Structures are given as C-alpha cells and as structure tokens.
Amino acid sequence: xxTVLFSYHINRIKRHFEKNRFAKLATVFLFLLLxxxxxxxxxxxLKEIFRFTLHDSLLTSALTLYVYEMFLLFIGYLVFFSxxxxxxxxxxxxSRDNRxxxxxxxxxxxPEYSYLRTILTSLWPFFIIGLPVLLAMKTSFPxxxxxxxxxxGLAILLFVAxxxGLAxxxxxxxxxxxxxxxKGKIKFGILIxxxxxxxxxxxxxxxxxxxxxxxxxxxxxxxxxxxxxxxVIKETFQxxxxxxxxxxxxxxxxxxxxxxxIWLLATAFIATISGGLFLIFSRWHLELWQKxxxxxxxxxxxxxxxxxxxKFPRFFKSPLGAVFEKEVLVNARTMKNxxxxxxxxxxxxLQTGLNNFVAKxxxxxxxxxxxxxxxxxxxxFATAMFFVAAFVLRFAFPSFSTERKTAWxxxxxxxxxxxxFKAKWLFYTVSFSVVGTVGAFINLSIIDLPISGEIFFFGLxxxxxxxxxxxxxSLGAIFPNFETDDAESLSTSAPGLxxxxxxxxxxxxxxxxxxxxxxxxxMPFWIFVSMSFVAVVAMMYFAPRRLNKIEFSKxx
Amino acid sequence: xLKVKNLTKKFGEKIAVGNxxxxxxxxxxxxxxxxxxxxxxxxxxxxxxxxxxxxGNILVGEHNIVAEPEEAKSLEGYIPDEPSVWPSITGEEFxxxxxxxxxxxxxxxxxxxxxxxxxxxxxxxxxxxxxxYSRGNKQKFTVLAALLHNPKLLLIDEPIVGLDPESAxxxxxxLKEYADKGGSVLVVTHTLTVAQNxxxxxxxxxxxxxxxxxxxxxxxSKAVLGEEATLEDVYSRLTK
Numbered sequence: 001x002x003t004v005l006f007s008y009h010i011n012r013i014k015r016h017f018e019k020n021r022f023a024k025l026a027t028v029f030l031f032l033l034l035x036x037x038x039x040x041x042x043x044x045x046l047k048e049i050f051r052f053t054l055h056d057s058l059l060t061s062a063l064t065l066y067v068y069e070m071f072l073l074f075i076g077y078l079v080f081f082s083x084x085x086x087x088x089x090x091x092x093x094x095s096r097d098n099r100x101x102x103x104x105x106x107x108x109x110x111p112e113y114s115y116l117r118t119i120l121t122s123l124w125p126f127f128i129i130g131l132p133v134l135l136a137m138k139t140s141f142p143x144x145x146x147x148x149x150x151x152x153g154l155a156i157l158l159f160v161a162x163x164x165g166l167a168x169x170x171x172x173x174x175x176x177x178x179x180x181x182x183k184g185k186i187k188f189g190i191l192i193x194x195x196x197x198x199x200x201x202x203x204x205x206x207x208x209x210x211x212x213x214x215x216x217x218x219x220x221x222x223x224x225x226x227x228x229x230x231x232v233i234k235e236t237f238q239x240x241x242x243x244x245x246x247x248x249x250x251x252x253x254x255x256x257x258x259x260x261x262i263w264l265l266a267t268a269f270i271a272t273i274s275g276g277l278f279l280i281f282s283r284w285h286l287e288l289w290q291k292x293x294x295x296x297x298x299x300x301x302x303x304x305x306x307x308x309x310x311k312f313p314r315f316f317k318s319p320l321g322a323v324f325e326k327e328v329l330v331n332a333r334t335m336k337n338x339x340x341x342x343x344x345x346x347x348x349x350l351q352t353g354l355n356n357f358v359a360k361x362x363x364x365x366x367x368x369x370x371x372x373x374x375x376x377x378x379x380x381f382a383t384a385m386f387f388v389a390a391f392v393l394r395f396a397f398p399s400f401s402t403e404r405k406t407a408w409x410x411x412x413x414x415x416x417x418x419x420x421f422k423a424k425w426l427f428y429t430v431s432f433s434v435v436g437t438v439g440a441f442i443n444l445s446i447i448d449l450p451i452s453g454e455i456f457f458f459g460l461x462x463x464x465x466x467x468x469x470x471x472x473x474s475l476g477a478i479f480p481n482f483e484t485d486d487a488e489s490l491s492t493s494a495p496g497l498x499x500x501x502x503x504x505x506x507x508x509x510x511x512x513x514x515x516x517x518x519x520x521x522x523m524p525f526w527i528f529v530s531m532s533f534v535a536v537v538a539m540m541y542f543a544p545r546r547l548n549k550i551e552f553s554k555x556x
Numbered sequence: 557x558l559k560v561k562n563l564t565k566k567f568g569e570k571i572a573v574g575n576x577x578x579x580x581x582x583x584x585x586x587x588x589x590x591x592x593x594x595x596x597x598x599x600x601x602x603x604x605x606x607x608x609x610x611x612g613n614i615l616v617g618e619h620n621i622v623a624e625p626e627e628a629k630s631l632e633g634y635i636p637d638e639p640s641v642w643p644s645i646t647g648e649e650f651x652x653x654x655x656x657x658x659x660x661x662x663x664x665x666x667x668x669x670x671x672x673x674x675x676x677x678x679x680x681x682x683x684x685x686x687x688x689y690s691r692g693n694k695q696k697f698t699v700l701a702a703l704l705h706n707p708k709l710l711l712i713d714e715p716i717v718g719l720d721p722e723s724a725x726x727x728x729x730x731l732k733e734y735a736d737k738g739g740s741v742l743v744v745t746h747t748l749t750v751a752q753n754x755x756x757x758x759x760x761x762x763x764x765x766x767x768x769x770x771x772x773x774x775x776x777s778k779a780v781l782g783e784e785a786t787l788e789d790v791y792s793r794l795t796k
Contacts, residue, residue: 317656317662318656319656319657319659321656322653322656322657323657325653326642326645326653329642329644329645329649330642330644330645333644333685334643334644405638405640406640406641406642407606408604408606408634408636408640409641409654410657411604411605411606412604412605412606412629412632412634413629413654413657413658414625414626414627414629414630414657414658414659415626415657416626549608551606551607551608
C-alpha cells in the first residue's frame, strides 16, 4: 500500500513534467542552482571561520564545536516547525486522497505514510545546510577521511529523522490530550492553535537556554593565551538533542571515527525512540481523525452550530473595500497561511535578535574585527530584504493563481479586476510593511546611529517592501498558474524563480546603496529611489490590465 | 434580454462551440441540453464573461459582454455548477460581499438577506464557514447570492444538482416566479425533467453545435414524435 501511495506521487511528478517539459526542467535546474548558491554561501562562510580557527589554533576546538551546535540547532528548528505544519495537515486534514484511504481497510497506512513523507520532505535543510557544513569541514581539515565525513553525514540525516518523528509524535500527543479535555469535541483550528503555542514555547525554552551562554565572555579574542575549553559549550547544549549529531560531526573533524560512530548510534537511538513513540501514538489516529471530521458534520447539519453568526465587518462600502476585507478575512482565517506567516516571522525575528546579539558582542571587540555599525546595518538591510522576498513569494505571488476555483465570483461580477489587484496590493503592502517596520525598529534600537541614518534606513526599507510586494503581485498576475492551488508549488514555478533572482539582485543593490549613503554618497540613493518608484508605477499600470484578459474559468 | 450571435469558442485547436445563435426574451426560461462535452457550460461561461469568445457577439440587454463587461455583468446573476467559495468565509459574509460587489445599498442588503435565507430555511447556519456546509447548502447560498441584486438575466449551470428534493422543488418554483416577474433565465442542465418542467424553449446541443431550438411541442414535431413524448424521448431521437 505504501508503495502504491509513493508511486502515485511519483507519477504525479512525472505528469507535471509532461506539459512544457523544457521550461519546467529548466526551472528545476535553476532552483537547484539557487539552492547550490545558498549552500555555497554557507560553505564559504564556514570555510572562512575554519580558516580563522586554523590561524588561531587555541580557538579551533571550541569554536568549531560551537558552530556545529548552532547549525544543527538551526536545522532542528527548521525541520521541527515545517514537520509540525505539514505533518498535522497530512495526518488530520481530510484531503480527498486521505478520505479514500481512511475509508479503505488500509486506513492505518496514513500515519506511516505521513511519517515517511515528512522525513523525505524535511531533507532539504540537510542538502542546503548540512552538506555544506560537512564539505567545509572536509576541505578545511584535509586529514579527515571520507568515512568520517560519511558517519557525520549519517548522523545529521538521523537527526532529521528524529526531529520529524518528534514533531509528529508531539502532534499526535497534543491531539490526544486535547481530545481528552474537550471530551471528544475537537476542532482542527484549535488543534493548530495548540500546536503553534507548543512550538513557540519550545522555541522560547531552547532560546533561553542557549542565550545563557555568552559568546563574548567565552571567546575573549584579545585575551586568549591558552586553548579555549569546550566544557561550557557541551554543558550548555547537552540538553538539546542536536548535541548528539553535533558531537558526531565534531569528532569526525579530528578523524575520531569510532567516537563519531558512538554519537551516531546515540542519534540513531533517539531517532528510533521518536519514530517508535509516533508509531505507538498512531494507534489513536483513526479515532482522532474521525473526531476532527465530526466538526464539519455538526456544522453542516441543520441547526444552530454557532452561538452567533460571524458578520462581515463591512468597514468599507465600496467593491474595492469589500475585496480588501475579503483578503483580510480569507488570509487571517486560513490556518496554513497563518502558520507559515508565523514561521517566517519567527525566523525573521530570530535573525533580527541574532544580528543584534552579534552586533552588540562584535562591536565590543573594537577595531579588531573591523565591524562598524554601518556595515551591520547594511547586513541587516540585506537580510531583511531576503525575508520580505520570502514573505512575498509565499503569500502575494501565488494569490491570483490560488483564486482559480473561486475566480467565478469575481470574474462574473461587474468588478473591474484592476480593483482586485489594488485590493491585494493594499493588503499585502500594509501587512509586510508592518512586519518589516517592526523588524527594522528592533534592529535599529540596539545600534546607535544618528537619527538621519535611521530615517534613511526606514525609508529605504519601506520603499523596498513596496517594490518587492508590487513585483511579486505583478508577476503573479501576469503569469498565473492554474495547474494547482498549492501555494508552495506555485512559488517554485519559473516566474517564482524569476522573482527570486530579481529580488535578490534588488536587495543587494539596495544594501549597496545604503552602504554608500551611510558613507556620504547620496547619488546612488536617489537613483535607487527613482528607479523603484518608476518600476512600481509601471507595474501598477500594466499588471492589472493583464489581469482583465485572463480566462480564469478555463481552469475550473 | 440576451442575444447570442455566431458564438465560437476554441480551446487550442478544438472547437468547443461553433456559430451558436439564440435569443432569450424577457420573462423567458431557456434551457440548453446536450451530452457531456457538447459545449453547454462553455456557452454559459462566455455569457457570464468568464471566457472570451473567439468570434461572435453576446449582447446582454444593450451591452456587449466583451466591449462593456461591467455594464453587461451588472445585469446578470451567475450560478456555477460547482459552488466553490472561499472556505473560510461564512454564508452570510458571502451574501454581504456579493451585495457590495454588485452595488446593492446597505439597507437593501440588510432587508433582503434574511428574506433570501428563509427561502431555503438557511437561518441559523448562515454564520458557519463555507468549508463546513454540505454541497447542497453551498449550492443554495450561491443561488441566493445570484438573486441578491435583482438581475435581469440568470445564468444557471445545473440548477438542482446537490439539492434535496424539497429544495429542488423550491428552486424550480422560484425560477418560474422570477420569470413571471419579467426576468430571463438560461438553464444548462442534464436533468431533462427540470428542463421540460420549467423551460418555455429548449436548445439541444451536440458537439458544439446547436441542433435544434424550440418549444416542447416544436421539438416533438422536429423529432417526429407524438404529444406524449417526453423530453428524454425527444433528446434521444435528436442526438442520435
């Protein structure tokens, strides 16, 4: 049965490539190239760190262990949260595929299938982050044998399996506890809320733990006269499961394959435990799945299933206002959107916090590290633009394509579809500007800059957010894709890729402009502002016109 | 109220409908029947402005659907065969949204929506999200939404699919009342009894061509059948 399910998905992928094969293959290739670029960036960054440690041999041991601990913890966060989201939907959301399987005698295959699929789809951080870490290690410490690297790689893979299993086991356990306290009256939305609270809580606990460790106090670069010990790092990270594969990688760095293998076995052990726990908990799956479906039947049966009907707020009386409010309601009430938004927001604020932490610590080293507030600000700007582009790509870009089944409502009404574009533009620009502004404010609150510098930073950030949002929406309107309404798949189409490249270039350009500006050169700033402004106006003019020519209904 | 002249629509090389001509007068219910893939839904979507005709003219009132889409669409009410609405919108929010979209004044919406809900006994569930409605209830809300702005022309793709027998009866009754008040209706259906019961004229489609158009008795004589022949008999004979 599992084979049937997997071959079904493989066939779906094959079918996807039947039409416009060349374009789709080229898109996949370019995406791989992009991921390889990100991986290469991580590889180069780590090689620099390793090179630095090789020059300062007193630091090597402690600093590399710290790097592995942090990278594996980061991989753990990524896999844990994405597995929580995708696992919950795979397990409990009654998709059409799921219903057929749950109605069959092989209903118990759903948890196993969800587990394997979650592990498979969680492998990307291994390829983008894990492999570059191993490669940087191998090239920086050439004496390491390939077998050691292989063991370390396996440890990371098993760690991914552990985290995916842990996430799914947590979902099942939370659902069971919720079912117990709610006496069987459980709702999917509330379950998702509980899972989100659980994630934020676990993030907070681990964050509290690692910030107890002061990087500056530990790596007193100026004062190092003897080898820096690893005791405190081990003590700090040992309660976190990422410590086991980190040790395996660290040991392999010294060619201690036997020790590395022991930590690999320890990782395999916890992976078995998390997988085993999930499989034990999956005995509850059928009951919980059925209970979660009941909410729909209760609501659809005649009678008063809600205390008070929710009313459309109707703050605006015009068609444009109505469409804007529709955007707000639909986006705010779509759990998956909210969760992804939360995920990106958490990552964004994590990096903001980390940036400020690094800035605060690094600046105290004075000239030795050659880091200035201006330089940090530019780095922060570039990172912020990267996150805004991620938000736009996931939410704004696919928003026209995802209207495919509901397009009849708007397209058969007297509404000019230009208004639809305007409403979406308003919604996404305002939302992303709020997130971006809060992030920028936190960033700036730590670094002491003159007020003029802060104003420039804010102004540039808002302008870039407006530009990126308009670009994402315009590309989505000009190249709608009605083959699927899955936002994640839509984001990985050729126009999505185009958006990524343009936004990366734009972000880098903006960062450079900010750097020049902070160093007294105003002309690039005005060129950047004028270009952005003209581009936004042009896109606002052309994209909505294209929308009016789309035959949405061909797709129904 | 509706004039369709030489309507042709292609999907790639395939001609979905070719050179279709028909008219619907005020107060008339016109049914389009035909086998799967004969082009019924394509015609309806062209009239609703969801598809762009490759050639031909569609006039809704005095307005061409291609040249003056906003004016033409404001006269229409469209009910699709698949009642897909945003899952996280409630039935009531959907009705208010449609009202605002079609420019129905707020006080009119406030007065009319409860009245419409009572047609299908939907009071009490209007605050639930669309994803929680049964198919039939979703269909009922889309029917009510189409009636909210008092359209001059109703376009209905499969009017009773998913409705329970009582609601199906009410829906047919409402369509007749609507036509009696001067409204025009285009019904596209596989349910031949519905077409026979409510339509004043019927068009028979096959492979994108309109084979015959006429009243029930005109179609009987074209099919060379007696007065007792049902639409099913006529349909079988004409599409053979």
